[in-house]
Amino acid sequence: MRSFRFLLSRRWVLFLLTVIAPAWVAWRLGEWQFHRLEDRKERNAIIERNELQDPVAVTDVMAPDSPLGADDEWKRITATGTYAVEDTVVVRYRTREGAAGVDVVVPLELADGSSVLVDRGWFATDNRGATPDDVPAPPAGEVTVEGWVRLDATGDSTAVTDQSTRAINSEQIGDALDREVVTGFVDLRSESPSAEVELLPVELPELDNGPHFFYGLQWWFFGVLALFGFGYLVYDEARGGRGMVRGSRRSEGPEHPAVDRGA
Known part of the structure; x- marks a missing residue:
């Protein structure tokens, strides 16, 4: 097996950087999706808790120039x-x-x-x-x-x-x-009392976790796949790229065709 000194060449260093950059981006996007999942779980917990409580007077929660917090919603x-x-x-x-x-x-x-x-x-x-x-x-x-x-x-x-x-x-x-x-x-x-013409009620939020978990896994999979692909190319180069050489030789055929001795 060849030495791994080829990794110090300019071509391989640039190749590594082009792999690390999208892998890092994919990792951060995966983290972002999991953060969104945690935010959604927290929001759902607030909604479920508030829905179980008895209604209170509006003045106990809302007032002019008085900011509302996330726990107040719903x-x-x-x-x-x-x-x-x-x-x-x-x-x-x-x-x-x-x-x-x-x-x-x-x-x-x-x-x-x-x-x-x-x-x-x-x-x-x-x-x-x-x-x-x-x-x-x-x-x-x-x-x-x-x-x-x-x-x-x-x-x-x-x-x-x-x-x-x-x-x-x-x-x-x-x-x-x-x-x-x-x-x-x-x-x-x-x-x-009710209105003569009633409007359609406001749509309430869905209390599921959404697609964030699977989106996060997908982004991390893409990042790992990029690193795995780079690792395989390094391994193939270190062993001399024999698989690619053999494949190319088979496609080219014999280098010196046989001489027709009957001529």
Whole structure:
């Protein structure tokens, strides 16, 4: 077997670097997927724990200028007040099974003068240009709602234009409506009295672990496969590449064809 000194050559050093780089990336991507798995398990545990608790008053969890924590999301709350129909906000691009629609968010005015944003559910629309005037009205008068606490969305999609947005952010909506609102919003579970036209309820998150475990294994497998392939090529080179030489010689045929002695 030949010496492994060939690994010090420029060609093999560059080859090694081109193998290590994607193997390292694959390893980090695998770790990222497993971190996402742990985050999802933690989120599921919070949701399951909060769903088992009895609902509490909205003021026990949510208040203006009071940040919410991850443990607060999906807590069940109750609130009593009056819907401010004139300040309805539609959340665009909320499709269900391929159908166009919007989520309908209406501020519920509380006794202390503040409001809580209530996502009352999904409403199918003929196009993506629906306005607050196109959606069914909530119940009139005093209403008691029960729902789940949700954290504000972030990013450019939370901008509000003409009482329309792509994602719910209480600060952005409060500023656009010139209304004092509590931090976060509420996904409606039930309201009493009921509306004449009920909306489709908000979709709850799935409490499975998702595909992250298998994605993580796949990335690690790709990294190990790259290193294994490099190791095999090193082994083959160290033993002189005899398998490749024999194969090439068989394909080429005899080097000196036999002389026709009968000529």
